[in-house]
Amino acid sequence: MTNQQFxxxxxxxxxxxxxxxxxxxxxxxKGLSTSDLLLGGNVNTPRxxxxxxxxxxxxPSHEAIDHFHRFKEDIALFAEMGFKLYRFSIAWTRIFPTGLETEPNEAGLAFYDQIIAELKRYNGWAARDMIAAYVRFAKVIINRYHQDVKYWLTFNEINMLTRPMGAYLAGGMYVDDSDRFISPxxxxxxxxxxxxxxxxxxSALVTKFAHELDASLKIGCMLAYRMLY
Structure with a gap:
């Protein structure tokens, strides 16, 4: 057998x-679609x-998973899973509620404006707003455990971003806002x-916070290092 790889x-x-x-x-x-008139069912009751x-x-479609109100946290989960691509559909009845209008429903378009803007925001650590997001996360963790945990690392193998392969460790980044995912x-x-x-x-902001919270905490970063013959 040959070794098959993607x-x-x-x-x-x-x-x-x-x-x-x-x-x-x-x-x-938003207008009613065919799906909005489809009843739920079970093993004994056909839809x-x-x-x-x-x-x-x-x-079921009336509430579904409420992505309309939760799209930011849903997209964050997609990013956490390492998606390089996300295919989503646009509800026709959000844009033309009955299908007969000659002008689109601007409020419906605005929703998808937000979806696309949120997807573009997830450019890994190349996006500066990752700083505030990470600091917020780290503060919660350190606040909760600092009495029991005295040694902390803000980033594991932080120097890996000095090499092309390290782009993966930055949460995935795209080149010049295009659809080309950074790879080696x-x-x-x-x-x-x-x-x-x-x-x-x-890392500096988290370190400052940790030392102000508890002067006994030891905090730093880890470097990736290996010796080769």
């Missing part, structure tokens, strides 16, 4: 469908579509070093 530029990711996760089925002027909304009946073969030194700078700033 190509370097293979796009790992995931996909969702608007009718399955958004919920908020009448928010901001069926009603011609009108039946009071107190269970329509597609590298942007400027972007990597910008990410490293943000990690240094975040």
């Amino acid at each position: 190509p370097e530029n293979f796009l790992w990711g995931g996909a969702t469908a608007a009718n399955q996760l958004e919920g908020a089925y009448q928010t901001d002027g 069926k579509t009603t011609r009108e909304l039946v009071p107190d009946a269970f329509y 073969d597609v590298d942007s030194e400027q972007l990597r070093l910008q990410a490293l700078h943000h990690q240094f700033v975040a």
